[in-house]
Amino acid sequence: MTQASTTPAQPEKLTRSGFLRRWLGGLSLALVAGLAGATSWKSKRKTQVWQLDPHKCVHCGNCEHACVLKPSAVKAVHAYVLCGYCKLCGGYHHPQAKNLDTAAESQLCPTGAIKRTFIEDPFYEYTIIEEKCIGCGVCVKGCSQFGNGSLFLQVRHDRCVNCNDCAIARVCPVQAFRLVPADEPYLLKGV
Amino acid sequence: MRNPVTLILTAISTPVILAAQTVQRFPRPDFESDYSAPLLTAPAARWFGWEYLDVLLLILALALAGHLALRRRSRRGLLALAVFSLLYFGFWRQGCICAVGASQNVTAAWFQTEYLIPLPVLAFFALPLLFTLFHGRTFCAAVCPLGAIQELTVWRPVKLPLWLNHTLGMLPWVYLCLALLFAATGTGFLICRWDPFVGFFRLGAPLSMLLFGALILAVGLFVARPYCRFLCPYGVLLGLCSRLARRHVTITPAECVQCRLCEDACPFGAIQARPGVYFPATGWRGTTTTWRWPCKWSRPMPGHPPD
Ligand code: SF4
Numbered sequence: 001m002t003q004a005s006t007t008p009a010q011p012e013k014l015t016r017s018g019f020l021r022r023w024l025g026g027l028s029l030a031l032v033a034g035l036a037g038a039t040s041w042k043s044k045r046k047t048q049v050w051q052l053d054p055h056k057c058v059h060c061g062n063c064e065h066a067c068v069l070k071p072s073a074v075k076a077v078h079a080y081v082l083c084g085y086c087k088l089c090g091g092y093h094h095p096q097a098k099n100l101d102t103a104a105e106s107q108l109c110p111t112g113a114i115k116r117t118f119i120e121d122p123f124y125e126y127t128i129i130e131e132k133c134i135g136c137g138v139c140v141k142g143c144s145q146f147g148n149g150s151l152f153l154q155v156r157h158d159r160c161v162n163c164n165d166c167a168i169a170r171v172c173p174v175q176a177f178r179l180v181p182a183d184e185p186y187l188l189k190g191v
Numbered sequence: 192m193r194n195p196v197t198l199i200l201t202a203i204s205t206p207v208i209l210a211a212q213t214v215q216r217f218p219r220p221d222f223e224s225d226y227s228a229p230l231l232t233a234p235a236a237r238w239f240g241w242e243y244l245d246v247l248l249l250i251l252a253l254a255l256a257g258h259l260a261l262r263r264r265s266r267r268g269l270l271a272l273a274v275f276s277l278l279y280f281g282f283w284r285q286g287c288i289c290a291v292g293a294s295q296n297v298t299a300a301w302f303q304t305e306y307l308i309p310l311p312v313l314a315f316f317a318l319p320l321l322f323t324l325f326h327g328r329t330f331c332a333a334v335c336p337l338g339a340i341q342e343l344t345v346w347r348p349v350k351l352p353l354w355l356n357h358t359l360g361m362l363p364w365v366y367l368c369l370a371l372l373f374a375a376t377g378t379g380f381l382i383c384r385w386d387p388f389v390g391f392f393r394l395g396a397p398l399s400m401l402l403f404g405a406l407i408l409a410v411g412l413f414v415a416r417p418y419c420r421f422l423c424p425y426g427v428l429l430g431l432c433s434r435l436a437r438r439h440v441t442i443t444p445a446e447c448v449q450c451r452l453c454e455d456a457c458p459f460g461a462i463q464a465r466p467g468v469y470f471p472a473t474g475w476r477g478t479t480t481t482w483r484w485p486c487k488w489s490r491p492m493p494g495h496p497p498d
């Protein structure tokens with residue numbers, strides 16, 4: 001009995017709220033789609049990736065620790081055209097090194113990631129072994145202070161996972177990080 | 192492309208910048224041997240097809256989640272999909288890009304002239320919202336990797352008092368406003384910075400962030416999905432869309448016997464009695480339980496009155 005008397009009101013009430021909901025639903029559908037459409041004008045088919053500008057970098061050491069990857073996606077790179085091929089290398093040799101040799105205690109790099117190759121008297125070539133490099137920038141600092149500044153740091157894109165918000169960019173003291181087009185992902189020195 | 196002023200400025204400033212970093216203290220040697228310097232290696236960026244594959248998988252996962260939740264009503268299926276999302280969007284793709292953070296990119300695209308948003312990021316922002324308008328928050332149920340990691344670590348969920356649930360539920364609004372403000376002004380991406388689980392996905396993060404993530408998971412053992420319910424800024428937008436969704440997960444009124452055990456069983460406190468819906472199984476209509484999981488505002492499932 002109660003059922004019979006109360007049922008008729010039911011469909012009408014639901015229809016009204018259902019109708020409103022339909023409308024609002026459709027409206028918000030148009031809103032989200034419109035927002036996406038409008039934003040796509042600001043979009044770029046080419047992806048951008050993070051890179052650091054070696055001309056701004058002051059080799060503060062953050063690149064080694066701040067990256068979300070361990071070891072860091074940042075590595076030292078050598079611009080050979082700028083290098084003086086010196087026997088005493090500001091990036092390779094420890095300032096207090098007794099001998100200009102390849103002994104571990106003569107080397108500046110904490111991981112021994114720089115290979116020294118004799119070319120001809122008195123020139124030596126210095127190569128970064130990337131697997132060993134941790135991006136600490138110690139060699140870069142030495143090279144900038146005492147050498148030609150041919151060693152510099154770069155985000156290596158075979159490693160970088162291209163974070164939405166690069167963790168190093170946040171803490172870089174000189175804002176050396178910026179987004180660059182993915183098809184030209186390096187900011188090199190000496191080219 | 193470059194205007195004359197920029198060129199002049201660059202010309203003036205370049206020697207100054209170079210002086211700080213690159214000083215040709217030692218001349219480049221003239222080699223007598225036939226030495227030629229190795230080329231600078233420049234490994235190419237990752238394959239960006241991944242990003243489009245991500246979008247494709249996102250669409251498939253969203254469609255499947257809707258199917259599993261609404262048609263199959265399969266809890267097991269949703270859990271399996273959540274495991275997949277956790278493995279793929281979380282551990283394999285390392286949590287980037289995610290829909291939760293993408294709202295910042297969209298804001299940045301609007302407010303910062305120089306910022307260009309990549310299309311896949313835009314898709315990650317918009318698709319879950321669009322799907323929610325049809326299916327409810329199925330994105331949260333099984334597609335979001337942040338949600339999945341919490342979903343799989345719920346152990347003994349307790350029911351929070353309603354007032355506490357509501358009060359904490361205001362936090363995401365505050366977080367969303369702050370995050371969008373930060374993104375609009377170019378101050379940074381708060382959501383990415385405070386993403387509690389991305390450290391786990393990448394198997395490495397600063398200790399503080401790992402601890403934050405562990406804390407949230409630990410709380411999540413008892414208070415199910417704390418990040419989703421009390422922090423997630425994207426959840427605010429999803430919740431708004433879900434409110435207007437065409438379909439929702441509902442309790443089948445034809446079978447419901449009003450034992451109301453489900454109100455206690457829902458780990459998210461999302462099932463609450465609501466007046467005004469008719470239940471044919473018992474002829475009861477005073478209040479109804481509406482399955483509002485895991486969103487806060489779904490509509491009551493209308494029962495069909497007997498002919
Ligand atoms: S954080 Fe900036 S300044 Fe420091 S090493 Fe990296 S790029 Fe250079």
Ligand code: SF4
Nearest residue numbers: 067160161163166167
């Ligand atoms: S984008 Fe991420 S992975 Fe790449 S350098 Fe920055 S923090 Fe490291």
Ligand code: SF4
Nearest residue numbers: 109133134136137139
């Ligand atoms: S000193 Fe640091 S940056 Fe230079 S090669 Fe060694 S690990 Fe890499």
Ligand code: SF4
Nearest residue numbers: 331335338419423426
């Ligand atoms: S509430 Fe946020 S974190 Fe949780 S599942 Fe939804 S989008 Fe993901």
